[in-house]
Amino acid sequence: MTDTELDADEARQQLYATMKSDLPFEDKAERALSIGTTYLGVERGYINKIDQETDYWKTIASTDREDGVAPPGTRLDLNKTYCRRTLREDDSIALHDAPNQGWADDVAYEEHGLRCYHGTTIEVAGEPYGTVCFSSDGRRSAPFTEEETMFAELVARLLEHELERQRTEAKIARLDRFAGAVSHDLRNPLNVAMGRLEMEREKRDTENLRVATSALDRMEDLITDVLTMARQGQDVSEMESVSLASITEGCWDSIRSPDSELRGVGDLTFRADQDRLKQLFENLFRNSVEHGSTSSRTGSGDSVEHGSTSDRQRTEDSTLVRADTGVTITVGALADGDGFFVADDGPGIPESDRQAVLEPGYSTGDEGIGLGLAIVDSIASAHDWELTITESDAGGTRFEIRDVITNE
Incomplete structure (x- = not known):
């Protein structure tokens, strides 16, 4: 276990600066997790997407590289991770020496052998999304302090907010694209129909009626397609x-x-x-x-x-x-x-x-x-x-x- 290289104030300043940057989510997450590992004195940090109904567990961001324990894309059985317990708790789980804290018989320790683990649940759109975790293979020299747990939870809340913002921006972008398609493509056939009908009122020409009817039919099809697109774009x-x-x-x-x-x-x-x-x-x-x-x-x-x-x-x-x-x-x-x-x-x-x-x-x-x-x-x-x-x-x-x- 390495010594802490950042004090709490420095760690918070670096964390806030990272989250305010224009970096993509993956880069922000990796930097935030890296700051957390340095401050907490642990080997790795990672964000997991979880579905409890299917025991789905997948790392979406991590400080580990491809040859590490939990690089991005790692998939595990939720029931064999500490995260299953994190999701059931109201507070974070902090283990500095798991087997000597009563976790020696836990399936997560038996499966992965992690002696040090700190996990916090994150939510998106009001529903559990996953966890933010920090861990080490070996024991930590001292228990996590209240201040350290608060910092780990701060990392989780900021990343949670970033995921919410990312989802909201994607939804807005979808709606903007839909509105652009509607304003342009619905107006054209409508103008055609209106113009032809005006001509028909003057000439009573049957061909114009057919053209107007065709244009109105097309408009109906467009409305159906656009409504379908708007409906399908809503979050599941x-x-x-x-x-x-x-x-x-x-x-x-x-x-x-x-x-x-x-x-x-x-x-x-x-x-x-x-x-x-x-x-x-x-x-x-x-x-x-x-x-x-x-x-x-x-x-x-x-x-x-x-x-x-x-x-x-x-x-x-x-x-x-x-x-x-x-x-x-x-x-x-x-x-x-x-x-x-x-x-x-x-x-x-x-x-x-x-x-x-x-x-x-x-x-x-x-x-x-x-x-x-x-x-x-x-x-x-x-x-x-x-x-x-x-x-x-x-x-x-x-x-x-x-x-x-x-x-x-």
């Missing part, structure tokens, strides 16, 4: 266990195209809002089907053009079912178990466009307003999932969704 409050295989089969039944096929894959059980998850898969499937098959490239604007009939191989365990003139879609769990993917065998999305396709209004066609993939991104964000777009093994498009709470 209730989740349930879902089966990847079952939910994708059901979604495929509603999208099914005679020329396209869904590739069967192994199952994955995870927690999600089932209705929104269905919308996510249906939008991704529709995106591939509407533009992926050689017989259906009609240019719907709520999709991004990618998909074809090229052959493909994947490393995930699955059985390939080929489509003769359409697109083949593959769905499966990621190799590291952190989420799932949806891939097709088309020409793919250029790397320079992969961020743009998730923005409201991006469209490759003339009919829609480009909200299909924006809704997918919105649903992922509402679940606190990470969505990325890469190239599939066959050169098509692969959507990867990570940070999913899985039932292991």
Whole structure:
């Protein structure tokens, strides 16, 4: 155990300066944890995201590097950690010498052998989010003082606030994008309808009536899409266990195209809002089907053009079912178990466009307003999932969704 190199005032000053900086959350968190480890005289600090219903425990920020005990991305069974006890307590848990404080028979000590541990619960949106922990393999020379515990709790509260702020900013950004799409895309068809109807009042021309009716129908479709996007962007409050295989089969039944096929894959059980998850898969499937098959490239604007009939191989365990003139879609769990993917065998999305396709209004066609993939991104964000777009093994498009709470 190293000697404390910072006094309380210095530690607080450095902590406040770090949290006021413009650094990304990951950098702020690592620096705050590093200040905490120095002040407390321990070996490491880390933030964990936890779901008590599924015993999910994952490190999202840490002072440890990849070869350390708990680097970012480390996943453990919650029931075998001290954090399970931290979540049940009203106060922080402070252990300077666990086996000699009555914890020798605790499953966490037996599993990991940490003699020194200090843990504090953090909440986001009024619900338990996880813990901020400081630990060492060996015993600490002295118990944690009240002042040291107060500092550890200060670190937790500041990081808790940063997570809240990050979530709020993401929500505001989503709403701003939605408002921009609404103000631009709803006004255009409405003006068309109004102009044509005015002309009809003067000429009584049947064609104008048809044009006006078409424009009004389009406006109704736009309103439906925008309302869907706004609804899907709201934070998820209730989740349930879902089966990847079952939910994708059901979604495929509603999208099914005679020329396209869904590739069967192994199952994955995870927690999600089932209705929104269905919308996510249906939008991704529709995106591939509407533009992926050689017989259906009609240019719907709520999709991004990618998909074809090229052959493909994947490393995930699955059985390939080929489509003769359409697109083949593959769905499966990621190799590291952190989420799932949806891939097709088309020409793919250029790397320079992969961020743009998730923005409201991006469209490759003339009919829609480009909200299909924006809704997918919105649903992922509402679940606190990470969505990325890469190239599939066959050169098509692969959507990867990570940070999913899985039932292991």
